[in-house]
Amino acid sequence: MQVVLNGESQELPDGATVEAAVIATGAPADGRGVAVALDGDVVPRGEWSTTPVREGQLVEVLHAVQGGS
DSSP, rough: OEEEEETTTEEEOTOOHHHHHHHHHTTTTTTTEEHHHHHHEEOOOGGGTTTTTTTEEEEEEEEEOOOOO
């Protein structure tokens, strides 16, 4: 199925969950420092593995990184 993942069209398998979308971005699978919004609504970490992603949905995965200059 096609979704919009971080602003770009992305193919995910049918039946994919929010957790699969997080993994597709390369963010840490344990979810440390990661926030997810599905169609603009934040999905709590404890619900990633049970929240389905549907065709055409907008998925934003934000990963906090440390750094600076």
